[in-house]
Amino acid sequence: MTKRWWIVPILLTAMATLGRPVAADAQMLMNGAGATFPYPIYSKWFEEYIKVDPEVRFNYQSIGSGGGIRQITERTVDFGASDGPMTDEQLKKAPAELLHIPTVMGAVVATYNLPGNPQLVFTGEVLADIFLGKITKWNDARIKALNPSAALPDQTIVVVHRSDGSGTTYIWVDYLCKISPEWEKEIGRGTSVKWPVGLGGKGNEGVAGQVKNAPGSLGYVELAYAITNKLPAARIKNQAGKLVEPTIESTTAAAAGAVKSMPDDFRVSLTNAPGADAYPIASFTWLLVYKDQPNEAKGKALVKFLWWAIHDGQRHPAALLYAPLPAPVVKQIEAKIKQITFSGKPLLAAQ
Amino acid sequence: MSPGGRRLVSTSVSALTCGAAGLVVCPLLLISGFLLYQGVSAINVDFFLHLPKPVGEVGGGVANAIVGSLIMIGLAVLIGLPVGILGGVYLAESRDRRLPWVLRFVADVMNGVPSIVFGIFAYTVVVLPMRRFSALAGGFALGLILIPIVLRTSEEMVRLVPSALREAGLGLGLPEWKVSLRIVIPAARAGIITGVMVAVARIAGETAPLLFTALGNRFWHQGLDQPIAALPLQIYAYAIAPYDDWHRQAWAGALVLITLVFLASLAARLATRGRIVAR
Amino acid sequence: MAADSLAGVGTADGLALPPRAVSRSRRGVGDRVYRGLILASVWLVLALAGGLLLALGWESWAAIRAFGLRFLITSHWDPVAGEFGALPFIYGTLVSSLLALLIAVPLSLGAAIFLAELAPSWVRPPVAFLIEMLAAVPSVVYGLWGIFVLVPWLRDWVQPALARTLGFLPLFQGPPYGIGMLAAGLILAIMIVPYITSVSREVLLAVPGSQREAALGLGATRWETTRIAVLRYGRSGLIGAILLGLGRALGETMAVTMVIGNRPEVALSLFAPGYTMASVLANEFTEATSDLYVSALVEIGLLLLVVTVAVNGLARLLVWSVGGPARGGRA
Numbered sequence: 017m018t019k020r021w022w023i024v025p026i027l028l029t030a031m032a033t034l035g036r037p038v039a040a041d042a043q044m045l046m047n048g049a050g051a052t053f054p055y056p057i058y059s060k061w062f063e064e065y066i067k068v069d070p071e072v073r074f075n076y077q078s079i080g081s082g083g084g085i086r087q088i089t090e091r092t093v094d095f096g097a098s099d100g101p102m103t104d105e106q107l108k109k110a111p112a113e114l115l116h117i118p119t120v121m122g123a124v125v126a127t128y129n130l131p132g133n134p135q136l137v138f139t140g141e142v143l144a145d146i147f148l149g150k151i152t153k154w155n156d157a158r159i160k161a162l163n164p165s166a167a168l169p170d171q172t173i174v175v176v177h178r179s180d181g182s183g184t185t186y187i188w189v190d191y192l193c194k195i196s197p198e199w200e201k202e203i204g205r206g207t208s209v210k211w212p213v214g215l216g217g218k219g220n221e222g223v224a225g226q227v228k229n230a231p232g233s234l235g236y237v238e239l240a241y242a243i244t245n246k247l248p249a250a251r252i253k254n255q256a257g258k259l260v261e262p263t264i265e266s267t268t269a270a271a272a273g274a275v276k277s278m279p280d281d282f283r284v285s286l287t288n289a290p291g292a293d294a295y296p297i298a299s300f301t302w303l304l305v306y307k308d309q310p311n312e313a314k315g316k317a318l319v320k321f322l323w324w325a326i327h328d329g330q331r332h333p334a335a336l337l338y339a340p341l342p343a344p345v346v347k348q349i350e351a352k353i354k355q356i357t358f359s360g361k362p363l364l365a366a367q
Numbered sequence: 368m369s370p371g372g373r374r375l376v377s378t379s380v381s382a383l384t385c386g387a388a389g390l391v392v393c394p395l396l397l398i399s400g401f402l403l404y405q406g407v408s409a410i411n412v413d414f415f416l417h418l419p420k421p422v423g424e425v426g427g428g429v430a431n432a433i434v435g436s437l438i439m440i441g442l443a444v445l446i447g448l449p450v451g452i453l454g455g456v457y458l459a460e461s462r463d464r465r466l467p468w469v470l471r472f473v474a475d476v477m478n479g480v481p482s483i484v485f486g487i488f489a490y491t492v493v494v495l496p497m498r499r500f501s502a503l504a505g506g507f508a509l510g511l512i513l514i515p516i517v518l519r520t521s522e523e524m525v526r527l528v529p530s531a532l533r534e535a536g537l538g539l540g541l542p543e544w545k546v547s548l549r550i551v552i553p554a555a556r557a558g559i560i561t562g563v564m565v566a567v568a569r570i571a572g573e574t575a576p577l578l579f580t581a582l583g584n585r586f587w588h589q590g591l592d593q594p595i596a597a598l599p600l601q602i603y604a605y606a607i608a609p610y611d612d613w614h615r616q617a618w619a620g621a622l623v624l625i626t627l628v629f630l631a632s633l634a635a636r637l638a639t640r641g642r643i644v645a646r
Numbered sequence: 647m648a649a650d651s652l653a654g655v656g657t658a659d660g661l662a663l664p665p666r667a668v669s670r671s672r673r674g675v676g677d678r679v680y681r682g683l684i685l686a687s688v689w690l691v692l693a694l695a696g697g698l699l700l701a702l703g704w705e706s707w708a709a710i711r712a713f714g715l716r717f718l719i720t721s722h723w724d725p726v727a728g729e730f731g732a733l734p735f736i737y738g739t740l741v742s743s744l745l746a747l748l749i750a751v752p753l754s755l756g757a758a759i760f761l762a763e764l765a766p767s768w769v770r771p772p773v774a775f776l777i778e779m780l781a782a783v784p785s786v787v788y789g790l791w792g793i794f795v796l797v798p799w800l801r802d803w804v805q806p807a808l809a810r811t812l813g814f815l816p817l818f819q820g821p822p823y824g825i826g827m828l829a830a831g832l833i834l835a836i837m838i839v840p841y842i843t844s845v846s847r848e849v850l851l852a853v854p855g856s857q858r859e860a861a862l863g864l865g866a867t868r869w870e871t872t873r874i875a876v877l878r879y880g881r882s883g884l885i886g887a888i889l890l891g892l893g894r895a896l897g898e899t900m901a902v903t904m905v906i907g908n909r910p911e912v913a914l915s916l917f918a919p920g921y922t923m924a925s926v927l928a929n930e931f932t933e934a935t936s937d938l939y940v941s942a943l944v945e946i947g948l949l950l951l952v953v954t955v956a957v958n959g960l961a962r963l964l965v966w967s968v969g970g971p972a973r974g975g976r977a
Contacts, residue, residue, distance in 0.1 A: 043589060044589070045584075045586070045589035045590075045593050045594075047499065047500070047582075047593070047594055049582070049932075055422055056421070056422040059421040059422040059585070060421045060422070062421075062585075063420075063421045073586045073589070075584045075585055075586055075593075075594060076585070077582050077583050077584075077594070079932050079933060080932075080933050081933075082930075082933030082934070082935050083932045083933035084933075085933075085935050086932065086933050086934060086935050087932065089935075090495065090498075091498050092494060092495070092498055092499050092500060093499070093500075106935060171821075172821040174821065174823055179908035179929050179930075180929050180930060180933055181725070181930065181933035181934070181935060204727070206725065207725075207933075207935065208725040208930070208933075208935075209724075209725075210722070210723065210724040210727075211909075214909070215823065215825060215907045215908065215909060215919045216907065216908030216909055216919075216921075216929075217607070217908070218607055218903075218908070218929055219607070219608075221604075221607060221608035221609060221610075222607045222608070224608075224609035225607055225608055225609040226825075227609075228609050229793075229797070229798070229824075230801070230823060230824065230825070232821075241609065244609075244610070245609040245610065247609075373867050373870065374867055376867070376869060377867035377868050377869035377870065380764075380869040381760070381764045381868065381869065383756060384756040384757065384759045384760035384764055385760055385764070385765070386756070387752070387753045387754075387755075387756025387757045387760060388756065388757035388760040388761065388765070388773055390753055390757075391753055391754065391757040391777060391780075391839050391840075391843060392773060392776045392777065392780070394780065394836045394839075395776055395777075395779060395780040395783070397791075397795075398783065398787070398788070398791050401791060401795060402787070402791075405794075449687070450687045450690055450691060453683060453684045453687035453688075454684075454687045454688055454691055456684065457684045457685075457687070457688050466688065469692070470688055470691060470692065473691060473692055473695045474691065475958070475959075475962055476695070476955050476958065476959065477691075477694075477695055478958075479890075479893050479894075479897070479954055479955060479957075479958030480698075480897070480951060480954060480955065481896070481897025481898070481899065481924055481950055481951070481954055482897075482899070483897070483899045483924050483927050483928060483947070483950075484698070484702070484897075484947050484950060484951050485698075487701075487702065487705075487927065487931065487944060487947050488697070488698045488701055488702070490931075491701045491705060492697065492701060511694060511698075514691060514694070515691075518691065542674055542676050542677050543677050543680065544676045544677050544679070544680030544681075545676065547680065548680070568782055569782075571784070572782075572783070572784020572785065572786065572787070573784070573785075574784070574785065574786045574899075574900045575785075575899040575900055575924070575928055578928055578931070578932070579931055579932050599784060599786045599900075602786050602787070602790060603786050603789070603900060603904075606786070606789065606790045606793055606904065607793070607904065614794070617790055618790070621786070621787045621790050624784060624786075624787065625783060625784070625787055628782050628783070628784060629779060629782060632778070632779065632782045636775070636778075
């Protein structure tokens with residue numbers, strides 16, 4: 017055996033490099049990380065995009081918006097994703113200018129686990145007080161008043177929030193801040209806040225998982241997570257006083273007002289939007305990319321994907337209950353994508 | 368107490384400790400049983416050959432995760448094996464006073480470090496300078512866990528080689544390095560391999576250090592300097608998600624993982640059985 | 647593991663050569679390269695360990711400077727405001743580990759005594775084997791089992807029962823989430839039992855036979871022999887074994903993260919969700935968005951390192967005091 021000791025290192029090296037995939041040629045791998053909110057639609061997109069451009073693979077890890085912001089700032093990924101827009105300080109910390117490219121719109125819903133799966137109604141104030149810990153039982157008078165016909169048990173509400181840095185959290189607390197002055201003063205807004213009560217779940221997946229497993233729980237997740245896991249989504253009273261169900265239409269309605277006055281950097285909040293049919297807890301979600309790309313081949317692949325995403329890609333969100341981008345916004349994004357450069361030269365050839 | 372009473376106490380204590388041993392073994396049977404029950408139904412050819420499907424869709428497999436784990440284990444062994452063996456030989460053969468003691472102490476300390484701390488170290492030292500998550504970073508973190516285990520086992524195994532072998536080699540006029548490399552280490556070979564298998568069984572199941580080094584990948588890896596999937600990472604991601612299909616795959620993945628780990632540990636034990644008489 | 651089964655077997659006297667057995671003039675190129683490689687490996691290992699400490703210290707310096715000792719005693723973990731106090735994590739780590747010890751120690755010691763002293767010899771190898779296999783189960787598998795088997799069991803049966811019978815104690819108050827400190831303690835207990843059992847068993851086996859023979863010669867029963875001759879002699883080693891288990895429990899990450907509830911708050915009740923040092927690192931490290939946040943997390947990592955190293959170091963000293971050093975390869 018000593019004579020053939022060289023077998024071992026060769027075996028190990030073989031294991032360590034276990035060959036490139038046999039079927040395809042080496043593809044270019046684009047790495048992204050961030051929000052769990054759009055993960056279902058992004059994973060669908062990246063799967064579909066293989067047919068459009070077989071040379072590139074987009075590997076997306078849903079680690080939360082906080083993670084997306086951090087990793088793109090440290091340049092350990094090619095693009096980030098977040099549903100909480102980066103603050104001015106965070107943008108300043110980045111080594112170069114970062115762009116927010118909106119991709120889809122989604123709704124954050126209040127989901128719960130109660131026997132009989134009743135369809136419940138909430139107002140922003142009640143939600144704020146539940147998450148502040150002031151309303152603790154399901155059969156509290158205020159919840160009963162909103163849901164007279166529902167069978168509400170005499171059980172403690174198990175509040176579930178996010179344990180990781182989350183854009184979904186940002187959207188949720190942004191809404192609560194606008195509704196509840198106490199929330200704004202005590203807790204504030206951010207991707208990671210000091211929750212007065214509740215259990216933490218990791219990612220939209222984790223919160224949905226917790227709510228699904230534990231009877232009596234109430235959490236907030238993106239609509240797609242509630243629907244695919246057969247969890248209910250509450251109706252919420254919006255600014256106009258109407259009880260609105262989270263749907264593609266009500267999400268799109270929420271954007272109507274913002275579309276007219278969309279800022280150039282696309283950082284806009286859609287929560288508590290005016291409009292009779294607007295769902296009050298909706299938001300854009302953004303991909304975070306550097307305006308000046310460090311690598312030409314990757315930059316080209318990236319802008320090509322972004323262009324596809326805001327045009328052909330918009331066929332897919334509806335099936336997963338995300339709202340496609342409004343047409344005027346798409347025009348604005350087109351102009352923005354054309355500004356992405358490599359060494360000063362715009363990357364997007366005439367499409 | 369009467370002799371009869373004392374014997375009664377002795378028997379009762381024997382019974383109690385027997386019960387304790389039974390309770391201790393219980394969880395293993397429970398967990399393995401559950402894994403088998405839940406995981407077997409999800410295991411099919413697809414599971415081993417295919418990539419994960421998009422979120423929410425049923426089916427797909429963990430082929431890339433299994434391969435990714437194998438790759439990072441291979442890297443860890445490549446990095447850690449030479450260092451561990453040479454260090455172990457040093458500890459067994461050196462006559463110095465302080466350095467061996469320090470090395471032994473450091474190795475034992477490293478053995479007790481929580482693996483997530485190694486993950487932080489690997490993030491700071493490999494991921495940040497490289498500007499990306501990678502299989503290399505994951506392999507490095509796993510290597511850090513492997514080195515102290517291999518080091519101490521190699522030391523013990525080399526110590527067990529009879530000094531007569533060494534003296535014979537030197538007596539024949541062979542230089543020191545040939546004696547060590549050609550006579551001593553091969554003689555300790557079985558034990559060293561055992562130590563490596565024990566270490567591999569340990570790192571195969573590690574998740575925490577991979578969280579911020581390998582990151583994970585839903586596709587085949589595209590090179591060692593890119594993010595890569597790993598079986599324990601995939602199990603973790605699936606376990607905390609709400610999709611039932613993912614839960615099934617998590618159980619199946621856990622079954623595969625635990626089988627691999629058990630086989631490696633079993634092989635390690637069997638390898639030493641004929642050689643050393645244990646009590 | 648295999649190495650530990652060799653414990654107590656007489657080891658060959660060191661292979662070290664008497665000094666000057668090989669005169670300098672005989673050292674050729676091969677030898678110099680060889681010695682160079684060996685020393686390089688040795689220094690590499692030391693450098694890695696040193697680098698670890700250095701990297702952690704460097705990264706956490708900002709937080710250490712900003713918060714000082716306050717970090718250890720404040721509960722306020724607020725990334726938005728930039729206020730970081732690590733008390734909830736320290737508390738959670740300590741409580742879950744101590745709870746695990748409370749459950750695991752009697753069982754492990756009992757099993758170890760059974761295996762080393764009281765069991766018939768045909769029973770010993772298979773049971774010892776099963777316990778070693780338990781040590782090989784990865785943490786994430788324990789966590790998976792914990793989420794889907796242990797937690798529902800706690801939520802539906804154990805916690806309501808405890809609340810009914812012992813609910814007057816602040817330890818068992820609050821709604822039965824299932825997830826929480828109790829689940830974490832239980833899972834940790836299951837995970838550390840094999841370690842404490844194996845090491846205790848070796849400690850007991852290392853007690854010289856003469857001790858037992860003396861006691862038996864005086865007419866002691868099996869249990870009395872064990873109690874008087876073996877346990878007393880191996881006492882420090884057993885404490886060492888327990889400390890080794892504690893060291894393991896302190897650093898355990900995945901299984902705990904999956905069942906503890908991720909709530910950075912100090913709460914008396916075992917039913918309440920909590921957070922441990924290792925869990926907060928697993929959950930929040932990749933996404934800490936400000937430098938101070940990262941620094942605070944790394945400081946927690948440093949604390950964890952220091953505490954586990956201290957506990958493990960002490961444990962090893964105690965175990966060596968009974969059986970002698972050269973216990974290799976086991977965590």
